[in-house]
Amino acid sequence: MTGSAVTVSGLGKTFGRGPAAVSVLSGLSFDLPAGQSLALMGRSGSGKSTLLNILCGLEQADAGTVMLLGENDSTADWPCLRRERIGVVFQEANLMPTLSLLDNVRFRASLAGQPETRCQHWLEVLGIGDLGHRFPDQVSGGQRQRAALAMVFAMAPDLILADEPTGSLDRHTANDVADALFRLQGETGCSLILATHDPELAARCQQTLDLGHRSGG
Numbered sequence: 001m002t003g004s005a006v007t008v009s010g011l012g013k014t015f016g017r018g019p020a021a022v023s024v025l026s027g028l029s030f031d032l033p034a035g036q037s038l039a040l041m042g043r044s045g046s047g048k049s050t051l052l053n054i055l056c057g058l059e060q061a062d063a064g065t066v067m068l069l070g071e072n073d074s075t076a077d078w079p080c081l082r083r084e085r086i087g088v089v090f091q092e093a094n095l096m097p098t099l100s101l102l103d104n105v106r107f108r109a110s111l112a113g114q115p116e117t118r119c120q121h122w123l124e125v126l127g128i129g130d131l132g133h134r135f136p137d138q139v140s141g142g143q144r145q146r147a148a149l150a151m152v153f154a155m156a157p158d159l160i161l162a163d164e165p166t167g168s169l170d171r172h173t174a175n176d177v178a179d180a181l182f183r184l185q186g187e188t189g190c191s192l193i194l195a196t197h198d199p200e201l202a203a204r205c206q207q208t209l210d211l212g213h214r215s216g217g
């Protein structure tokens, strides 16, 4: 697709009320052209996960507008968009505990209307091809995180939102996972927003947005 993948204007979010209120993202605006990548940086608590949660519909903003993949509040079928076109990797990998890793990936592919034939391939790309039969509680945190990425790869999304996708990985594995992520992005032309504390990972993105250096951020 052409044009913007994500356009955010005047976004604001406050948690709590009165003296305990915490304001994050006050007046945040940015534009991510389709096919490009953006790294969200900033100190712990600066609002990276909050922004990703607003973009994927888990959190409601108090102010501002969001346009995703050419759709805004008045035109979008948000559930369909999120099911089929937007892949999300959370800070804590969220897998279905009663499904094996491979079945988690198959389930996500089928939800997005994608074939299940390449699901094993994506586990292999992420270095966990031999763990597909295991359940989420039988693998490490980093292996769960890679399975969550395989789920996103298998749905062939137009936009990936990833919250510290290499956060629980050692440097070597993190590099391999980042290679797979950017290779997929390059091959499919999808857009990517990732939150990270890792300057090396951020440097691989075309844009960087530092939420910690914004007033109110």
Ligand SMILES: Nc1ncnc2c1ncn2[C@@H]1O[C@H](COP(=O)(O)OP(=O)(O)OP(=O)(O)O)[C@@H](O)[C@H]1O
Pocket: 015, 016, 022, 024, 042, 043, 044, 045, 046, 047, 048, 049, 050, 051, 091
């Ligand atoms: N549900 C909530 N209720 C109250 N405060 C919240 C809630 N969610 C987030 N916050 C606060 O909002 C701020 C931003 O949190 P957020 O999780 O977005 O930060 P972050 O940049 O992702 O941090 P980290 O790098 O530690 O993951 C923090 O001060 C946090 O305590």
Ligand SMILES: [Mg+2]
Pocket: 048, 049, 050, 091, 163, 195
């Ligand atoms: Mg976070």
